[in-house]
Amino acid sequence: MYAGVSLLNRAMKISKLAVFALAAVVAVYIRAIFFTPIELRQGLAQKILYIHAPAAWVAFMAFGLVALVSILYLWLKDPKFDLIAESSAEIGLMFTTVVLITGPLWAKPVWGTYWTWDARLTLTLFMWFIYVGYVILRGAVDDKAMRARYSAVLGIVGAALIPFIHVSVYIFRTLHPQPVLMKPDAPSMPPAMTVTLLSSLVAFTVLYIWLLRDRYKLAVEREAAADSLSLGA
Amino acid sequence: MRQAEIRESVLSATERSSAETGELSDVQRGNRYNDARQVSRHSEVGMLRAAWIIAAKDLKIEYRERSAIVSAVSFSILGITLFFFAWDPTGVSSVDLAPGVLWVVFSFGGLLALHRSFGVEQPTRAIDALLAAPIERESIYLGKALANFVFVLVIQLISVPALILLYNLPLNGAVPMLCLVIGLATLGLIAVGTLFSAMAVNTRLAELLLPLLSLPFFVPIVICAAQSTAIMLSGRPVLEAAAYLKVLVAYDVVAIVLCTLVYPYLIEQ
Amino acid sequence: MDRVALAVHSCDDTGVMATPVVFAENLVRSFGARRAVDGVSVSLEAGECLALFGPNGAGKTTLLRLLGGLLRPNSGALKIAGSDAGSKEVRGRIGVISHHTMLYDSYTAQENVELAASLYGVKSPRDAADMALNRMGAGEYSHLPVKQMSRGMQQRVSIARALVHGPDLILADEPFTGLDAAGSQALGDMLRSVKDEGAAIAIVTHNLDEALSLCTQAAIMRRGRFVRLDAAPIPNLAEYNALYKELAIEAG
Numbered sequence: 169m170y171a172g173v174s175l176l177n178r179a180m181k182i183s184k185l186a187v188f189a190l191a192a193v194v195a196v197y198i199r200a201i202f203f204t205p206i207e208l209r210q211g212l213a214q215k216i217l218y219i220h221a222p223a224a225w226v227a228f229m230a231f232g233l234v235a236l237v238s239i240l241y242l243w244l245k246d247p248k249f250d251l252i253a254e255s256s257a258e259i260g261l262m263f264t265t266v267v268l269i270t271g272p273l274w275a276k277p278v279w280g281t282y283w284t285w286d287a288r289l290t291l292t293l294f295m296w297f298i299y300v301g302y303v304i305l306r307g308a309v310d311d312k313a314m315r316a317r318y319s320a321v322l323g324i325v326g327a328a329l330i331p332f333i334h335v336s337v338y339i340f341r342t343l344h345p346q347p348v349l350m351k352p353d354a355p356s357m358p359p360a361m362t363v364t365l366l367s368s369l370v371a372f373t374v375l376y377i378w379l380l381r382d383r384y385k386l387a388v389e390r391e392a393a394a395d396s397l398s399l400g401a
Numbered sequence: 402m403r404q405a406e407i408r409e410s411v412l413s414a415t416e417r418s419s420a421e422t423g424e425l426s427d428v429q430r431g432n433r434y435n436d437a438r439q440v441s442r443h444s445e446v447g448m449l450r451a452a453w454i455i456a457a458k459d460l461k462i463e464y465r466e467r468s469a470i471v472s473a474v475s476f477s478i479l480g481i482t483l484f485f486f487a488w489d490p491t492g493v494s495s496v497d498l499a500p501g502v503l504w505v506v507f508s509f510g511g512l513l514a515l516h517r518s519f520g521v522e523q524p525t526r527a528i529d530a531l532l533a534a535p536i537e538r539e540s541i542y543l544g545k546a547l548a549n550f551v552f553v554l555v556i557q558l559i560s561v562p563a564l565i566l567l568y569n570l571p572l573n574g575a576v577p578m579l580c581l582v583i584g585l586a587t588l589g590l591i592a593v594g595t596l597f598s599a600m601a602v603n604t605r606l607a608e609l610l611l612p613l614l615s616l617p618f619f620v621p622i623v624i625c626a627a628q629s630t631a632i633m634l635s636g637r638p639v640l641e642a643a644a645y646l647k648v649l650v651a652y653d654v655v656a657i658v659l660c661t662l663v664y665p666y667l668i669e670q
Numbered sequence: 671m672d673r674v675a676l677a678v679h680s681c682d683d684t685g686v687m688a689t690p691v692v693f694a695e696n697l698v699r700s701f702g703a704r705r706a707v708d709g710v711s712v713s714l715e716a717g718e719c720l721a722l723f724g725p726n727g728a729g730k731t732t733l734l735r736l737l738g739g740l741l742r743p744n745s746g747a748l749k750i751a752g753s754d755a756g757s758k759e760v761r762g763r764i765g766v767i768s769h770h771t772m773l774y775d776s777y778t779a780q781e782n783v784e785l786a787a788s789l790y791g792v793k794s795p796r797d798a799a800d801m802a803l804n805r806m807g808a809g810e811y812s813h814l815p816v817k818q819m820s821r822g823m824q825q826r827v828s829i830a831r832a833l834v835h836g837p838d839l840i841l842a843d844e845p846f847t848g849l850d851a852a853g854s855q856a857l858g859d860m861l862r863s864v865k866d867e868g869a870a871i872a873i874v875t876h877n878l879d880e881a882l883s884l885c886t887q888a889a890i891m892r893r894g895r896f897v898r899l900d901a902a903p904i905p906n907l908a909e910y911n912a913l914y915k916e917l918a919i920e921a922g
Contacts, residue, residue, distance in 0.1 A: 242663075242666045247702065294617045294620050295617075297613075297616070297617040298617045298618070300613075301610070301613045301614045301617065304606070304610065304613060305600070305604065305610060305614065308604035308605045308606040308610055309603070309604050309605075310605070312701070312702055313669060313701060313702070314603065314669065317666055317667055317669070318600045318603075318604075318667060320666070321596070321600070321663045321666055321667055322600070322614065324659075324663060325593065325596065325618075325659060325660065325663065328655060328659050329593070329618055329621075329652070329655070329656065329659075332621040332648065332651070332652045332655070333617070333620050333621050335621070335648055336620070336621040336624040336625050336645070336648050337620075337624065339624075339625075339628075339644045339645060339648065340624055340628065343628070343641075343644075391702075395702060395703040395704070443762055443790060443791040443792060443793075443835060444791045444793065445758075445791055446788070446789060446790070446791040451789060454785070454788050454789055455789075458774070458777075458785055461777075461781075462774055462776050462777065465776045465777075466776055521774070524775070525770050525771045525772055525773050525774070525775065526768070526770035526772055527772045527773065527774055529766070529768070529770065529772055530766065530772035530786065530831070531789070532740060533738055533740060533761060533764065533766045534761065534762075534786070534789040534790060535758045535759065535761040535762030535789075535790060535791065536758070536789055537758070669740075669741065670740075670741060670742050670756075
């Protein structure tokens with residue numbers, strides 16, 4: 169009984185943004201599964217595009233925001249920016265993981281192999297490593313201000329040098345053409361698919377904004393608790 | 402309480418003590434100290450000069466202790482020999498194998514050097530003296546990077562000929578271009594590695610964190626350097642490697658400028 | 671206050687009015703929500719020594735780092751020898767000592783001090799290093815690597831390193847830590863002689879006896895503030911000691 173009430177209470181606390189984000193994602197997948205045509209050559213496997221692509225989009229957006237607020241932190245020294253960077257990096261890492269899981273799942277039926285050193289997938293893999301390093305670095309520094317400075321520097325250097333990973337992997341691929349395993353050339357998508365893809369991008373963006381806001385709130389609460397603890401001592 | 406009270410006590414304290422020391426002819430005291438100072442008149446130390454002083458210091462200490470460079474060189478050669486037995490020599494020719502071995506071993510060997518770089522400052526907090534000195538923060542980074550560059554170059558100077566000998570590589574007149582690749586790759590590796598070394602020493606996971614942070618950033622360097630080395634060793638025209646070399650140069654420029662600019666922000670102010 | 675300064679300090683040989691080496695007013699420095707230094711005002715003339723006492727975490731070291739220009743204050747005024755703290759030039763007029771020697775242990779004493787001299791832009795680093803080491807009574811050990819020296823001798827070399835450029839202000843963060851009685855005595859004597867030659871000193875320490883015999887002003891800090899600031903010698907030492915102990919116990 170009590171548990172039921174508290175669950176209800178908690179459910180009531182879920183924000184409008186959360187409801188909107190989740191509803192948008194559900195709507196997109198209903199559309200994707202039931203109302204979007206099945207791709208002729210790839211079959212149902214192509215539907216994974218509607219997770220893979222928006223997840224990649226959000227990951228890039230999240231890491232871009234990390235770099236941006238990192239610059240702002242070093243400039244203005246406002247701890248808020250550090251907490252936004254922390255939140256965005258973790259969410260970006262989560263979406264990168266989604267990209268890395270859906271990529272091979274999509275590749276197996278379509279290209280016949282789980283992993284190809286495709287330029288974009290390889291880039292995503294190394295990006296994943298960089299932000300795993302970012303999260304671990306944050307955990308390995310106790311001093312709050314030092315943690316903020318160090319991770320801001322890593323956030324900026326990461327964003328500036330990631331393009332080089334992409335370029336070098338890309339050249340590597342073009343100079344070493346590997347046998348293309350039933351790799352379909354990208355035909356222009358029919359309008360129905362394009363609409364679904366675009367709406368998935370929008371839905372994931374809203375999802376990202378909701379997660380970022382809640383993760384940021386959590387970070388603020390944690391910092392406030394830590395502050396009251398250290399001031400009390 | 403007591404802003405006013407404190408102000409008051411500051412004032413009275415200064416007054417009293419000034420009065421006391423003042424009687425004993427402050428002027429004479431000041432002059433005596435000034436005389437001593439005349440001998441050591443200061444001049445401004447520029448950014449590059451300070452960087453050079455710090456680099457020379459690091460290299461001298463490295464030379465004196467030698468254990469670091471000896472272990473880094475033996476590590477590299479050990480890695481080269483170990484790799485040889487990891488492949489089937491009848492299946493893969495050593496010319497195909499060598500570039501990959503060289504640059505993988507090289508990036509791990511470089512990490513050994515990088516870890517020492519700021520580690521040397523740790524036991525007696527000598528870095529605090531560098532930070533207190535009237536020099537630009539950037540010169541600390543540049544000095545460390547320069548010392549690391551020389552350190553890694555020395556490792557290369559020994560381990561690359563060792564690789565050529567052990568793998569019986571045909572040089573095909575590739576030596577000058579090979580030197581260029583080694584120089585460019587070392588520069589990029591040192592630029593980011595020195596920055597991460599400065600961060601890693603102050604963390605709880607120093608030994609673990611430096612490779613974890615650095616290796617993803619070494620990816621473009623290893624790809625470009627290994628691929629252009631392969632092109633050169635197989636005697637193909639250098640032009641084929643042009644794209645890789647361009648990326649290396651661009652990476653070096655961006656990394657050096659960016660890391661020099663952000664290093665001061667690592668330090669609390 | 672200006673009146674006093676005028677009365678006591680004549681012009682120095684360059685004809686400029688002598689200004690206090692340290693002039694701090696209402697210094698505040700926070701780390702996040704915590705105010706490590708919370709409204710400290712202090713003024714220190716050439717030849718004066720300020721001792722900073724207080725429990726751990728009272729803000730003593732932060733204050734010292736503010737004075738050294740290694741941290742920027744959030745608010746308040748801070749002048750070192752008349753110039754704003756923190757610039758390269760001002761850092762060049764300060765020497766720092768701590769319980770860490772800040773020496774490279776495979777370097778000799780001479781090399782360590784010479785390194786500092788060249789970073790501070792001293793004209794002939796070798797001669798300046800010789801002089802500084804001799805003054806600290808470490809001249810005969812100057813060619814010994816620092817790692818072969820006793821803790822006390824290392825501390826002497828470290829002070830020579832801090833003094834080689836003839837600083838106007840010396841900042842000492844718990845320099846007595848790790849020294850035995852004889853070592854502390856020697857360190858106290860050295861600081862006294864430097865002070866008598868006209869350098870200002872700010873010293874953070876738990877060694878009340880040594881510091882009180884050295885200083886001209888003594889402050890007890892607690893939670894970023896001066897609980898009291900006295901001119902030395904302290905009239906009622908027993909009471910002073912008791913207050914210091916009480917604060918230390920309170921801080922746990």
